[in-house]
Amino acid sequence: MTGSLCRRLLAAVLLIFVVQLLQLLLRAQSAPVPFAVARRSALARPNLDDSPRIEFDESYRVPVFPAPGPFLPRHSPLAQIARPAGIIFSGRVMAVGRSDSSGGRDPASTTITFQVGQAIRGVSAGQTLTIHEWAGLWAKGERYRVGERVVLFLFPPSRLGLTSPVAGPWGRFEIDPRGRVVLNAYHAGILESHAQAGAKNVVPYPEFVLALRRAVEEE
Amino acid sequence: MLNARERQYGWLLIRYAGDAAIAITMVLYCTQLVFAGGPGYVAGSSYFNSSTMGQPLVWTGGQINYYTDQGDLSPILPNAAANALVANSFLQWTTVSTAAVVANDAGQLAEDVNGSNLEVNSSGIVTAPSDITASATNTPIGIVYDYDGSVTNALLGEGAGDASQCFWNAVYGGVDNFGVAANFQHALVVINGQCALQSSQLTDVEYRLVRVLGNVLGLGWSQLNLNVITGNPTPTSDDFAGFPVMHYTDPVNCIPITACYANPYQLSADDIAALSRLYPVEPRPPSTIRIYGSVYFSNHLGGEGQPMQGVNVFARWIDPSTNLPSHRYAASSVSGFLFTGNAGNPITGWTDPLGNAYSEFGSSNQTLEGFFDLGGLPIPNGANSAQYQLSVEALDPAWSAGVSPYDDSQVAPSGTFAPITVTVSAGGEFEQDIQMSGSRQADAPWAATATWSAPP
Numbered sequence: 001m002t003g004s005l006c007r008r009l010l011a012a013v014l015l016i017f018v019v020q021l022l023q024l025l026l027r028a029q030s031a032p033v034p035f036a037v038a039r040r041s042a043l044a045r046p047n048l049d050d051s052p053r054i055e056f057d058e059s060y061r062v063p064v065f066p067a068p069g070p071f072l073p074r075h076s077p078l079a080q081i082a083r084p085a086g087i088i089f090s091g092r093v094m095a096v097g098r099s100d101s102s103g104g105r106d107p108a109s110t111t112i113t114f115q116v117g118q119a120i121r122g123v124s125a126g127q128t129l130t131i132h133e134w135a136g137l138w139a140k141g142e143r144y145r146v147g148e149r150v151v152l153f154l155f156p157p158s159r160l161g162l163t164s165p166v167a168g169p170w171g172r173f174e175i176d177p178r179g180r181v182v183l184n185a186y187h188a189g190i191l192e193s194h195a196q197a198g199a200k201n202v203v204p205y206p207e208f209v210l211a212l213r214r215a216v217e218e219e
Numbered sequence: 220m221l222n223a224r225e226r227q228y229g230w231l232l233i234r235y236a237g238d239a240a241i242a243i244t245m246v247l248y249c250t251q252l253v254f255a256g257g258p259g260y261v262a263g264s265s266y267f268n269s270s271t272m273g274q275p276l277v278w279t280g281g282q283i284n285y286y287t288d289q290g291d292l293s294p295i296l297p298n299a300a301a302n303a304l305v306a307n308s309f310l311q312w313t314t315v316s317t318a319a320v321v322a323n324d325a326g327q328l329a330e331d332v333n334g335s336n337l338e339v340n341s342s343g344i345v346t347a348p349s350d351i352t353a354s355a356t357n358t359p360i361g362i363v364y365d366y367d368g369s370v371t372n373a374l375l376g377e378g379a380g381d382a383s384q385c386f387w388n389a390v391y392g393g394v395d396n397f398g399v400a401a402n403f404q405h406a407l408v409v410i411n412g413q414c415a416l417q418s419s420q421l422t423d424v425e426y427r428l429v430r431v432l433g434n435v436l437g438l439g440w441s442q443l444n445l446n447v448i449t450g451n452p453t454p455t456s457d458d459f460a461g462f463p464v465m466h467y468t469d470p471v472n473c474i475p476i477t478a479c480y481a482n483p484y485q486l487s488a489d490d491i492a493a494l495s496r497l498y499p500v501e502p503r504p505p506s507t508i509r510i511y512g513s514v515y516f517s518n519h520l521g522g523e524g525q526p527m528q529g530v531n532v533f534a535r536w537i538d539p540s541t542n543l544p545s546h547r548y549a550a551s552s553v554s555g556f557l558f559t560g561n562a563g564n565p566i567t568g569w570t571d572p573l574g575n576a577y578s579e580f581g582s583s584n585q586t587l588e589g590f591f592d593l594g595g596l597p598i599p600n601g602a603n604s605a606q607y608q609l610s611v612e613a614l615d616p617a618w619s620a621g622v623s624p625y626d627d628s629q630v631a632p633s634g635t636f637a638p639i640t641v642t643v644s645a646g647g648e649f650e651q652d653i654q655m656s657g658s659r660q661a662d663a664p665w666a667a668t669a670t671w672s673a674p675p
Contacts, residue, residue, distance in 0.1 A: 077471075084378040096572035109345075110573065134374045136407075138573070139393055141621055145572060155376025160339045163376035168387040170471060184617060186471055 077170075077187075078215035085166045086156025088120035088212070090175065090205075091129065093144045099132060109162055110135050112144050114152075120212060122156075134162050141169070149175035151208070173208070181208040257493050257592065259439035260394070261557050262401040266579040271401035273557045273582030276394075277437050278359075279402045281320040281498040285309070285360035286350070290331030292364040293412035296421075301364050301410070304421070308428040311464075311484055312436055315491050317507055317595055320436065320498040328361055334369025353395040353405050360406045360435065363392075368413040385414035386474055390427040393434050406435045422483065423476045426464075429484040433465050437497050440467040440626075442531050442612075442619040443489045443551045447480070449618070457547040463489040467621040492550040492595030499594070502646075508605055509594035509648035510534055510641060513586075514554040516633060516658040523654050525661060526589025528555030529625040530632045531614050532653065534593045537606035537640060544608040544638075548599050552591040553614065553622060554653075557582050560624030581624060594648070603645050610638040611653060634658030 082088060091114035099109045109132040119125040131154065133142060142164065144150075153171035157163045165171035167186075174182040180202040203211075258275030262268075285305070292301035302324065309322040328350050330336065338346045351361040365371050368380025371388050379388050389411050396405035408431055415424050447454045447462040448470060454462075464484055473479035486494075495507065503509070514532065518524035533551040535544035559581030563569035570576050598605040614622050616629040634655030643649045 080383075084381065084383065086377070098573055136374075136392065136395065140391070141627065143572070143627075155378045158373045158375070158377050158379075160337060160345055160373050162345075162374055164379060166378075167384065167471075170387070184620070186468070 078212055081153045081166050081171050082121075082212065082215050084155060085121060085153040085171065087122035087129075087131075087154040087163070088152070088216075089114070089116045089123045089129070090118045090120075090149065090151045090209075091116045092149045093146050094128070096144050096146060098135075109133055110138050114150075117149075118209060120209075120216065122154075131157070131163050132161050133164050137164055142172075151175065151181060151212075175205065176202065179205050181205055257439060257441075257552055257556050258497055259434055259437050260397070261581050263559060263576075263580045264578045264583045265576050266399065267397075267401050268399050271399075273584055273587055274401045275437060275497055275557075276397060276401050276403055277497055278320070279398075279400075281318075283309075283320065283322040283360060283436070284325035284358075285322060285362055286326055286328050286358040287324070287362045288332050288364035289327050289329075290333065290364050290366055291412070292366060292410060293415040295418060296364075296412070296415050298364070304425060305362055305410075305428070308425055308432055308484075311429050311486060312432060312494060315486065315494050317491065317495040317500055317504045318498045319500045320494065325358075328358060328363075331366075332361075332363045332370060333366060334373050337370060337373045351407055353407070356396065356404045359404065360408065363407065363409045364412060365409055366412040368411055370409055371411050371413075374409075380411055380413055382413045382416065385411065385420070385423065386471060389414035389424050390431045392431060394437075403435075403437065408432070408435065419475065423474070426476050426483040429464060433490070436494065438465050438490075438493055439556075440619065440622045441465045441489055441493060441551055442467070442614055442622055443487070443533055443549055444546055445615055445618055449615075455546065457545060460485075460547040461487050461489065461545070461549050463487045463493075463551075465490055465493065467619050488548045488597055489550040491597070492593065495595030496592060503594075503648075505646035506598055506601070507594070508596045508598065508607070508643040508645065509592070510596065510607060510609060510643065510651055511590070511592045511594070511648065512650050512652040513589040514591065514611065514632075514653045514655065515589055516661070517654055517656055519660055523652065524658070526555065526585065527632065527655060527658070528558055528560075528588050529614065529630045530554040530589075530591075530653075530655075531612045531619075531622075532591040532593065532609065533612065534596055534607040534609050536597070536599060537608055539600065539602075539606075545599075548597055550593050550596055552593050553624065554589045554591045555587065555624055556592075557587040557590060558585075558624060559583055560626070591653075596643075598645055604642055604647075605645070606640050606642050608638050608640050609651060609653070611636045611655075632658075 093112060094115050095111075095113040097111045099111050111130060111132055113128060113130045116123050116125055116127045116129050119127070123129055151173040153166040154163045155166055169184065170186045173187065174184075176182050183201050183203065260276035262271040262274050262276060264272050287302050287305060289298065291297045292304070296304060306324055312318075313320055313322050328348065330348050332348055332351060336348050340346065349355060350358045351363060355361065363370060365380065371380030372378065375388060378384070390408065392406065392408040394403050394406040396403070398404045408428070410424065410428060414420055441463040444454065444458045444462045446452055447458050448466070459480060462480065464486055469476065469479060476483045514527040514530045516524035516527050531551055531553055533549055535546065536548035537543070538545050559577065561577050562583065563577040569578070596605070596607060611632060613631050614625070614629040619629065620627055622629070632655060634657040636653050636655050639651070641649050641651055
């Protein structure tokens, strides 16, 4: 009887040990891993369990990325964009125009006016913000439409008063009519170093802001 | 029927420092840039001479004179070495034997352009050396060596010239003055010296310079062998060899660029064909062929309907040794590349947000709405004729977003088209229209007296 009890106790202890061992192994698999590895695992199976429900476009084609090179800082992509930015905000385009100079029609810069929604850095919520971009950027695709909503990471204005999105199109996010942040080709995997990692082309705005605030804190 | 987008080009208004008169400049405000899998700019129905409508913009006579900065580019690239880098980058294009384009190192700019040359006065007017302004047609292409990144900082914002931004800002610029005869009159290129501090970075800089110079020559973006980027299917060496230098964009982790492409600025058959169409050699070289035609919707009778714009048409050489389409020798052309991508409409208006007429770039001639041109296709084995497989595909809205005429708003082709093989004699051409089967039928007008373009 005593031997049988001992065997049962031993079996129970072993069972608990095995369960704990399995938990440890599983935890290890989801622990932070190097950047490139995290990217690939995230692309293969987005981790949706620890994050709010998000819309995942299964048809979105995930690009193949090489490992980061020696010139790319090994920080989260959002942190890389946030670091050099002097102005970060979400807002709506209120007006687009040319700078008024010399009475001619040719602009020194393109002038874009925003109604700031959420202010992250360098501006205030509700503020009307007017920025000046080098007119040559318009040709490179840095264009705005009145009414469109964007999240922008802007360099601090230069001594000429000019600015532009950090890392070109990487530092500009469109917000779709449903209030979701649209990730373009440049943005694929941009949230991957956060808990909400995954290859998705739209992200709920609150989730994006949460990831952004984490990135800013990471700096 | 199709999405529209704006295209506009503006440039820097600059005033000569120290000169009381405004020396100006700038730009052409331009407008509808037509960056297609071929020409980057096509004359429209306004601004340009009417006889040039539908013509790709080029440097007159294929003659290009460029002027370089007097300063050094970086500690490892003193002026002479920087000049050699620029010359070699031009050579990638000018050594194409089937294209009549020549680039001359015509001398130096009058100064070392740096951050101190760029100023803003109390009126908010930006001033800069007069020989790099858009109106400086005596120095038609100015090459600026931004030694310390201060020029880039001034133009794009503080920090934009930092070494961490080299993926985006190592080389930038483009054409900033267009002649009414559908010719280029001025371009500016800035090379950031902060991206050339180590010899290991020079391949990246030259790659980006070759691409910007491609734009300066008048080439637009292209899509071919996109699996080199997407990895689906796994690219072969032929896929890499046939991947255009003038593809729209790179994954952001391609740093250094050789992590993605071993020979990043080696021109592909698609690049060569595009340049050959822009600056044709007369008579047509016997080593090439041309396939052209139009893409059409099917009408309700099963015949050719409305021309279809925005379809990527590509031709692959059939290798006689394998009877398989080659991924090395291939070229693409977007249907309707000469046609306006966004003509505006009564709802959106006829001008872009800066007030420039959409009609300035891209023809309004409807015979060009679905036209594609695959001139300059090579005959790799030197045979008397060649077989090419003709296919169509959608332009990828992410990786080819900037390919015109529908840049930023690519569309999915309606219907399908089974690839066909055509045979063309060396030096010859072949017309082959493409009718998309199962394509959408045109919507009926609102009323007998109304059309979609002229509603009641």
